[in-house]
Amino acid sequence: MNLNDYPCKNPSDATSDDFCYKGFMNDNKVFNIYGLSISQATANNFPGLNSLGISMIQAELLKGGVVRPHTHPRASELVVCTKGRILVGFVTTDSVFLYKILKPKMVFVIPQAMLHMVINVGKGNALLYAKLQQSKSRSLFNSTPSVPDAA
Template identity: 35%
Template sequence: MTSTSPDSISLAGNTSNKLRSAVNLVNVEKLPGLNTLGISMARIDYAPYGLNPPHTHPRATEILVVLEGSLYVGFVATDNKLFTKVLNKGDSFVFPIGLVHFQYNYGTTNAVAFAGLSSQNPGTIRVANTLFGSKPPMSDDVLTKTLMVDKKTVDYIQAQFQ
């Protein structure tokens, strides 16, 4: 099956945002033919210094392949050990199911990667959005104690997500 929609993975995503990245996920919602097949994919575009911020896929392992540019990537294992690598064109990296991971274009040119995911509906949970962008907001007491910062800092960060 092919896609000719404006958000086709053949087209670069709009990276003119705070993160300087764009993710175009092709999952069962966009391509119903994927239902029950256990696969999906994404194109990720990164402007210079663009970030796909720390996030997790609760229902999928991800394999990422760099098509253009270079990326600094990593994930945090369940023992809080950080695994990182610099990827160049043609390199790949695997992010295990459910683990927090990220990709960062540390270079001065654009980067493009494709990702394969082991679920037709992998889900995406962005760490910062979850903590600071929930509706209603998470308790200040929970956030200040979790992050070991004061309420003023929590308020400042929450304001970035409104």
């Protein structure tokens, strides 16, 4: 059986390994021109996430490195700083830039669809983890007229 285009295991065949991701332990970091290295745990490489609507990102930033401004139209994001100092912020719908400089163990939330970015403002490399949580659009399911089913 497939769910979300990913194969589903028979629940009686599931093991704890299906729910454990070790990909962030890889030390083979490749940094892009913005001083950013990203590893992702998604349903593509972590089957236990299939149909849960969540994913996790590990991002390492060189000194001065940047996660360029971007959005997640269907997901909110929770950012946890684990090393260094990062400036993380988003632009509200009223065009106000809300931000904080995070130190290790600090958390910042970015609401769904907000333009946001991260900059390493520390003296060395910074490490962060970000959890993305998909939201189901209520307007799609409660629209008038309703969205027709496939015929």
